[in-house]
Amino acid sequence: MKSTVETLSPTRVKLAIEVPFEELKPSLQKAYREIGAQVQVPGFRKGKVPPAVIDQRVGRGAVLNEAVQEAIPQQILAAVQEHEVKTLGRPEVEITEFADNAPLKFTAEVDVRPEITVPDLSAITVTVPAVEIGDNEIDEQVNGLRERFATLKTVERAAAEGDYVQLDLNATVDGEDVPGGSATNISHEVGSKQLLPGLDEVLVGLSAGEEATFTTQLVGGDFAGRDAEVKVVVKTVKDKQLPEVDDEFAQLASEFDTLDELRDDLRTRLTRVKKVEQIYAARDEALKQLVEAAEIPAPEGVVKDEVDGRKQAMTDQLERIGATLADYLASEDKTEEQIDQELTEAAQEGVRIQLLLDTVADAEDVQVTDDEFGHEIVHRAQRAQMQPQQYYDQLVRSGAAASVFGDVRRGKALASVMEQVTMKDSEGNTLSLDDLRTEDDHAGHNH
Numbered sequence: 001m002k003s004t005v006e007t008l009s010p011t012r013v014k015l016a017i018e019v020p021f022e023e024l025k026p027s028l029q030k031a032y033r034e035i036g037a038q039v040q041v042p043g044f045r046k047g048k049v050p051p052a053v054i055d056q057r058v059g060r061g062a063v064l065n066e067a068v069q070e071a072i073p074q075q076i077l078a079a080v081q082e083h084e085v086k087t088l089g090r091p092e093v094e095i096t097e098f099a100d101n102a103p104l105k106f107t108a109e110v111d112v113r114p115e116i117t118v119p120d121l122s123a124i125t126v127t128v129p130a131v132e133i134g135d136n137e138i139d140e141q142v143n144g145l146r147e148r149f150a151t152l153k154t155v156e157r158a159a160a161e162g163d164y165v166q167l168d169l170n171a172t173v174d175g176e177d178v179p180g181g182s183a184t185n186i187s188h189e190v191g192s193k194q195l196l197p198g199l200d201e202v203l204v205g206l207s208a209g210e211e212a213t214f215t216t217q218l219v220g221g222d223f224a225g226r227d228a229e230v231k232v233v234v235k236t237v238k239d240k241q242l243p244e245v246d247d248e249f250a251q252l253a254s255e256f257d258t259l260d261e262l263r264d265d266l267r268t269r270l271t272r273v274k275k276v277e278q279i280y281a282a283r284d285e286a287l288k289q290l291v292e293a294a295e296i297p298a299p300e301g302v303v304k305d306e307v308d309g310r311k312q313a314m315t316d317q318l319e320r321i322g323a324t325l326a327d328y329l330a331s332e333d334k335t336e337e338q339i340d341q342e343l344t345e346a347a348q349e350g351v352r353i354q355l356l357l358d359t360v361a362d363a364e365d366v367q368v369t370d371d372e373f374g375h376e377i378v379h380r381a382q383r384a385q386m387q388p389q390q391y392y393d394q395l396v397r398s399g400a401a402a403s404v405f406g407d408v409r410r411g412k413a414l415a416s417v418m419e420q421v422t423m424k425d426s427e428g429n430t431l432s433l434d435d436l437r438t439e440d441d442h443a444g445h446n447h
Helices: 021-038 051-057 060-083 135-148 199-203 247-253 259-293 300-320 325-332 336-363 370-383 388-398 401-420 433-443
Strands: 002-009 012-019 087-097 104-112 125-128 151-154 164-173 176-189 211-217 227-241 422-425
Touching: 002 060, 012 021, 012 060, 021 051, 021 060, 051 060, 060 087, 060 104, 087 300, 104 300, 125 259, 135 247, 135 259, 164 199, 176 227, 199 211, 199 227, 247 259, 259 336, 259 401, 259 422, 259 433, 300 325, 300 336, 325 336, 336 401, 370 388, 370 401, 388 401, 401 433
Parallel strands: 125 422
Antiparallel strands: 002 012, 012 104, 087 104, 151 227, 164 176, 164 227, 211 227
């Protein structure tokens, strides 16, 4: 094999590879074996069909084609090793010349890791807003607790917004019952818009035992898009009663004896959450500064694969809830070009950060222990609701184990970056990852 490498850009090279026909023989023999095991020819046992008969039956061209497809990845690998190219993503292959008994000539364009110089980390300073907690935020937390301890009391009056009603519903189209269109004894908060469009408007002013009809457009089922007449019958009206905010409430809603102690505890918890968010904001700012300072380019092919992957995941997610990309675009009032642009920008940023962290990991010779790798596998398996071994086997089969290993290594490189840069808040206090670790021990946070 002969090969040359041409640099197309700081992140892309083109390999030109020529393979003598003699070197393709092992791949050709393998192709004959594999095709021979699939074809059945009268008079020959399966897998024992001679090459000449396969040429007649299947065609020499098909065999050559299979051999070339098998040989190309191996030849690319050999050329990459010979030229010490650090490849990223999948190569784009173009066969330029090939005939029987003649050399195979092809090119492979592939993204490569650009040469990156990481700036002096200790010279980087990031500043994020100081943590501030207003009394109104504590009030919001207290109100959330009040809602949790609210009681419902039946009242003899018409329903108003915020009341809870028990009701029966029955939908008809042209006098005909809609399949699945009736329900009894549903509990519903008036004004919450949780059920059918138009329902909340007719409920206000209805008392127990009263009924009303309204028209609504059906979204699913056989009558989707049609107008349905819906009859609603109110069974009971209940008033939501919130407890008074006092020491007694503190005792009911928490382990504290007084309201002041409860508010102090809420302030501490909220501060902890905001401190975690603050560290993450500092992390994002540090990465942004480093990526800009190192002028890291984003390799096109890797970005394109990433965008395709993200778009596919988005489409799958929408399909699971019975929607399409077109529905989503309409609801967000965006064009597909805008979504592609957003995904591309996010993918470029993500790829640049990965390249930066890989470079830091190489420079600092970051190692990943079996324990650290195993811990990540267990964590991901839990999220996927699978057994760790089963999850790991699946990763190995799909060839994704190396990418998880890379993620763990980048995570360690990121922790190292955050220990070396200076992180401050707007009041001049120095932030450190240790704040996060002690907070983690209390709160069991995991990002």
